[in-house]
Amino acid sequence: MSNHLFSEADHAELYQKYRPKWNAEFAEKVVAFVKEKRSSPLLRAVDIGCGSGQSSEILAPHFQHVLGIDVSEPQIAMASANNKLNNVEYRVAPAESIPVPDGSVDLVMCLQAAHFFDFEKFNAEMDRVLVPGGCLAVAGTIYDKFSQDELTRISHQFLHQGPIKDCWHERLDRYVFTEYRTLPMPYDGAVRDDSMSFEFDLTIPQYIDLVSTYSPYREFCRRNPEDNGAFLQNLQKSLYEATASTKPVEEVIVHATFPIFLLLVRKPEV
Numbered sequence: 001m002s003n004h005l006f007s008e009a010d011h012a013e014l015y016q017k018y019r020p021k022w023n024a025e026f027a028e029k030v031v032a033f034v035k036e037k038r039s040s041p042l043l044r045a046v047d048i049g050c051g052s053g054q055s056s057e058i059l060a061p062h063f064q065h066v067l068g069i070d071v072s073e074p075q076i077a078m079a080s081a082n083n084k085l086n087n088v089e090y091r092v093a094p095a096e097s098i099p100v101p102d103g104s105v106d107l108v109m110c111l112q113a114a115h116f117f118d119f120e121k122f123n124a125e126m127d128r129v130l131v132p133g134g135c136l137a138v139a140g141t142i143y144d145k146f147s148q149d150e151l152t153r154i155s156h157q158f159l160h161q162g163p164i165k166d167c168w169h170e171r172l173d174r175y176v177f178t179e180y181r182t183l184p185m186p187y188d189g190a191v192r193d194d195s196m197s198f199e200f201d202l203t204i205p206q207y208i209d210l211v212s213t214y215s216p217y218r219e220f221c222r223r224n225p226e227d228n229g230a231f232l233q234n235l236q237k238s239l240y241e242a243t244a245s246t247k248p249v250e251e252v253i254v255h256a257t258f259p260i261f262l263l264l265v266r267k268p269e270v
């Protein structure tokens, strides 16, 4: 559907370098939900839309086998090249046709990805692949909340009111900015957890590197090749000026909080 958004090799490399990595605390919360109704050992998890390896490895201590799948070949190539774990495997495959047998998956996890799927086919696929009592965890995050309000205002102005405004995929507006409250789930009774966040101390150029991985920015570059980095330079300049720091820009550290929203749901046991 929006697969071209992540299909370029340099995008996969930027992703690997700059995207926030999901952590062990997040994995433990997800696994605790799975274990609420399971006494047998957890055999298989599938991380869908795994990107270049931001998340699948956090499941490795909890499952015998973890499969990370993504429709983007460059993302999977990058994830495989960096994989050091024997029980984690990466494959190119879509969320709507997962390469595993029926009733063989204890957990499907989709991080920053579920909003791109064909929901009808994906939800039918959940019913096919999950064991009875198996779980689906979908989570996302909204970037660009700084501890200094003026920085939040500036980044918001650049990313949502300027020339990039029209480059946001409509599904980001419809599902991510509503924190997945509108995301169709395959089963009733989804549990919501809004207690976690990514916390970052990063330099302004590091933040600019992160923005360079955003799909709307990539779309903006495709539509405006003559921009040639000017958008990011202007954003960096405005943020730097707002800090009123006398240090060189590479040394100015800002604090950002990216709230995480997590939905957990279980396939009925009978």
Ligand SMILES: C[S@@+](CC[C@H](N)C(=O)[O-])C[C@H]1O[C@@H](n2cnc3c(N)ncnc32)[C@H](O)[C@@H]1O
Residues within 6 Å of the ligand: 001, 002, 003, 006, 007, 019, 048, 049, 050, 051, 052, 054, 055, 069, 070, 071, 072, 075, 093, 094, 095, 096, 110, 111, 112, 113, 116, 117, 118
């Ligand atoms: C925003 S990235 C998220 C990557 C990673 N999970 C993370 O948290 O940073 C979304 C990923 O979903 C993948 N994707 C989009 N539609 C997909 C589909 N239908 N099936 C599998 N992967 C898909 C994209 O190729 C991309 O790598």
